[in-house]
Amino acid sequence: MLGFSYYLNDPINPKAQMYFQQMADHGFEEVFSSLHIPEDDPQVKTKRMQQLMQLAENDGLSVVVDVNKDSLKYLPHNLTAKLTLRLDDGFSPEDIRDISQEMPIALNASTINKNLYSQLHEYQVDFSRIEAWHNFYPRPETGLGIDWFAKRNRWLKSLGFKTQAFIPGDQHLRGPLKLGLPTLESQRNKNPLANTIQLLELGTDKVFIGDPGFSSSMQHKFKQYFVQHCLVLDYQAFDETVLSELPDILHNRLDPALDVIRIVEVRQRQVSNIPAQNNVKRSIGTITVDNELYGRYMGELQIVKTDLPADEKVNVIGSITKSDQSLLQYVGAGQKIFLNKLSGGNDGSI
Structure with a gap:
C-alpha cells in the first residue's frame, strides 16, 4: 500500500x-x-x-x-x-x-x-x-x-x-x-x-x-x-537506429542474466547488418547492441547492470539516466520495461 x-x-x-x-x-x-x-x-x-x-x-x-x-x-x-x-x-x-x-x-x-x-x-x-x-x-x-x-x-x-x-x-x-x-x-x-x-x-x-x-x-x-507492472526507465540515446524499430513495451528474458538485461523483442525481428562502432567501456546503465562481429547474436539489445569492459563486438548506443540506474537491480525475469527517451541536457537526477 x-x-x-x-x-x-x-x-x-x-x-x-x-x-x-x-x-x-x-x-x-x-x-x-x-x-x-x-x-x-x-x-x-x-x-x-x-x-x-x-x-x-x-x-x-x-x-x-x-x-x-x-x-x-x-x-x-x-x-x-x-x-x-x-x-x-x-x-x-x-x-x-x-x-x-x-x-x-x-x-x-x-x-x-x-x-x-x-x-x-x-x-x-x-x-x-x-x-x-x-x-x-x-x-x-x-x-x-x-x-x-x-x-x-x-x-x-x-x-x-x-x-x-x-x-x-x-x-x-x-x-x-x-x-x-x-x-x-x-x-x-x-x-x-x-x-x-x-x-x-x-x-x-x-x-x-x-x-x-x-x-x-x-x-x-x-x-x-x-x-x-511496467518499469519506466528514462534514457538518452547516441544512436537510435535499433531503438527506434522496437515496440513500446519491452521485456527482460525469463532467464535473467547476472550482468545485463537482455531484451526479448530484438530476437523476434530481422536486423540489417550492424557494423562495429563506439566500442567503449560499458558502465552501469549503458544500452548496447551486439554488432556483426558477434555472429548470430548481432542485433541483441542489452542494458548493463554492472561495469563491464569495452568489447569490439558490442556497440554502445545510449544510457539509462543516472537517477534510474538504481532501478536496474529490480528488473527481474520477464519484467515489462518502457524506455522513455529524454531530450538532451537532462540526466534524470533528482
Missing part, C-alpha cells in the same frame, strides 16, 4: 485539491499528516485538518494523523473519512487499548518492545487494529541503517504488526532543512521508486512519501510499476 504526506502548515486550496486527486489517480491510497509539528500555527490546525479530511474523503483516501496527548484537542469532531491515529510517545498501554477500540492506531516502530507487547496482550488488544510505523529523519546522518531496520521489521511482523516506513519526495521538500524525509539514511536523495521497492523487499507493508511534494513524472512511474 502506498501513501503520501501533506502538512497543515501548507494551505488547503485548489492546488492541494488537484494534488490529492492526482495522487489518488496514480495508485496512492492514504495520506499522512501531523497535528503536533511545532512550526504549525495552533489557530489553523483544526480548520485545516477538517479540510484535509474532506479532501481525502472526496478522493477515497484514508488518513493517518500523528498526535500526542496535547495535540489531540485539535482533532475535529464528526470526522467522515477513514482515520488512523499515529500515537507519539507518552500514551500508556491503557490509552492504547482504549483508543484502539475507537479507531485503528499506529505505534512508533522504534519504541515497541517486549514489555509493551506483553502489556497490550494482557489487555486483550486487537493487534489487527495496530500498525508499527517507523519515523522519518530530516537531519542528514540520523536515518536508520538497513540491517537494523530489516531485523526490526522481521521482529514486528513476527508479532503480527503491519509495518510502515517513509521515503523522501522529489519535489517541494519539507522545511526547515529541505533535505528529504527518509526512514533509511541510505535512501536520502535517491530514486523514490527504487527506494520503495527496496523497502518492500525488506518486509515493509506500507511506504509513504515523507515530503509534501511528488513530481508528476514520478507519479506516472509509480502508477506504471504498481498498477501496470
Whole structure:
C-alpha cells in the first residue's frame, strides 16, 4: 500500500485539491499528516485538518494523523473519512487499548518492545487494529541503517504488526532543512521508486512519501510499476537506429542474466547488418547492441547492470539516466520495461 504526506502548515486550496486527486489517480491510497509539528500555527490546525479530511474523503483516501496527548484537542469532531491515529510517545498501554477500540492506531516502530507487547496482550488488544510505523529523519546522518531496520521489521511482523516506513519526495521538500524525509539514511536523495521497492523487499507493508511534494513524472512511474507492472526507465540515446524499430513495451528474458538485461523483442525481428562502432567501456546503465562481429547474436539489445569492459563486438548506443540506474537491480525475469527517451541536457537526477 502506498501513501503520501501533506502538512497543515501548507494551505488547503485548489492546488492541494488537484494534488490529492492526482495522487489518488496514480495508485496512492492514504495520506499522512501531523497535528503536533511545532512550526504549525495552533489557530489553523483544526480548520485545516477538517479540510484535509474532506479532501481525502472526496478522493477515497484514508488518513493517518500523528498526535500526542496535547495535540489531540485539535482533532475535529464528526470526522467522515477513514482515520488512523499515529500515537507519539507518552500514551500508556491503557490509552492504547482504549483508543484502539475507537479507531485503528499506529505505534512508533522504534519504541515497541517486549514489555509493551506483553502489556497490550494482557489487555486483550486487537493487534489487527495496530500498525508499527517507523519515523522519518530530516537531519542528514540520523536515518536508520538497513540491517537494523530489516531485523526490526522481521521482529514486528513476527508479532503480527503491519509495518510502515517513509521515503523522501522529489519535489517541494519539507522545511526547515529541505533535505528529504527518509526512514533509511541510505535512501536520502535517491530514486523514490527504487527506494520503495527496496523497502518492500525488506518486509515493509506500507511506504509513504515523507515530503509534501511528488513530481508528476514520478507519479506516472509509480502508477506504471504498481498498477501496470511496467518499469519506466528514462534514457538518452547516441544512436537510435535499433531503438527506434522496437515496440513500446519491452521485456527482460525469463532467464535473467547476472550482468545485463537482455531484451526479448530484438530476437523476434530481422536486423540489417550492424557494423562495429563506439566500442567503449560499458558502465552501469549503458544500452548496447551486439554488432556483426558477434555472429548470430548481432542485433541483441542489452542494458548493463554492472561495469563491464569495452568489447569490439558490442556497440554502445545510449544510457539509462543516472537517477534510474538504481532501478536496474529490480528488473527481474520477464519484467515489462518502457524506455522513455529524454531530450538532451537532462540526466534524470533528482
